[in-house]
Amino acid sequence: MSAQRIVVLTGAGLSAESGVPTFRDKTGIWAKYDYREVATPEGFARNPDLVHEFYNMRRRAHATVRPNAAHAALARLEREHEGEVWIVTQNVDALHEQAGSRNLIHMHGEIFSALCAGCGARSPWDQDLALATICGACGEPRGMRPDVVWFGEMPHHMDRIRELVGAADLFLSIGTSGNVYPAAGLVAEARSHGAHTVELNLEPSEGRRMFAEAIHGPATRVVPVYVEKLLASQ
Numbered sequence: 001m002s003a004q005r006i007v008v009l010t011g012a013g014l015s016a017e018s019g020v021p022t023f024r025d026k027t028g029i030w031a032k033y034d035y036r037e038v039a040t041p042e043g044f045a046r047n048p049d050l051v052h053e054f055y056n057m058r059r060r061a062h063a064t065v066r067p068n069a070a071h072a073a074l075a076r077l078e079r080e081h082e083g084e085v086w087i088v089t090q091n092v093d094a095l096h097e098q099a100g101s102r103n104l105i106h107m108h109g110e111i112f113s114a115l116c117a118g119c120g121a122r123s124p125w126d127q128d129l130a131l132a133t134i135c136g137a138c139g140e141p142r143g144m145r146p147d148v149v150w151f152g153e154m155p156h157h158m159d160r161i162r163e164l165v166g167a168a169d170l171f172l173s174i175g176t177s178g179n180v181y182p183a184a185g186l187v188a189e190a191r192s193h194g195a196h197t198v199e200l201n202l203e204p205s206e207g208r209r210m211f212a213e214a215i216h217g218p219a220t221r222v223v224p225v226y227v228e229k230l231l232a233s234q
């Protein structure tokens with residue numbers, strides 16, 4: 001099939017084979033941590049040290065991971081596809097950009113960015129954060145926090161994402177369990193605008209029935225094959 005405009009939604013399963021843990025698998029992050037304590041504004045207000053330690057640990061772990069064959073295939077798709085390709089990722093890692101993707105939206109924020117709750121400035125950040133961390137923009141320790149979206153907060157760039165999804169001919173969802181909205185609702189929006197919808201995931205996701213087509217298997221195996229097929233068909 002020939003699709004001019006492609007939107008790809010990605011989730012933790014895409015980075016799993018790079019060594020980044022997923023959230024909802026048996027050994028995932030939410031099996032070890034209570035998300036209400038480490039990934040909500042209320043949790044941060046209650047115990048900022050615990051939240052900083054959680055994200056400091058993840059930031060340190062992310063510093064050594066590398067993109068895998070699935071990230072590389074999506075970057076290739078953007079380079080070689082005749083139409084436009086956009087990636088909307090729920091992942092806070094930097095593996096898409098490291099693989100070479102440029103049309104990229106981080107809807108759940110970025111682990112290598114810090115946000116000052118006092119002045120609103122965002123700064124690239126690869127160090128640990130703490131309550132006493134001074135904001136480089138306002139010079140005050142006014143609540144530097146990881147620049148990630150917590151439960152109860154609005155994901156970033158939703159207007160732009162809805163515009164892209166509404167204009168897509170092909171909507172791919174890769175490595176996401178379909179549990180978290182509004183990301184999990186994008187397939188319905190793509191469908192209602194007439195896009196062909198495909199899930200590529202290790203196993204059928206929560207939203208499996210919303211997709212016109214599903215391909216199940218590890219991302220490093222199924223994504224490069226699917227991209228090859230798409231590029232050959234244009």
Ligand code: OAD
Nearest residue numbers: 011012013016022023024090175176177180201202218219
């Ligand atoms: P989940 O952990 O909920 O789902 C990961 C999905 O990837 C599951 O369906 C797995 O079966 C699949 N998977 C695992 N390994 C895979 C592999 N090698 N290849 C392909 N698929 C694989 O992660 P997300 O759906 O990304 O948000 O989670 C969405 C959001 O919930 C996250 O952004 C995060 C989390 O709580 C916040 O923290 C706000």
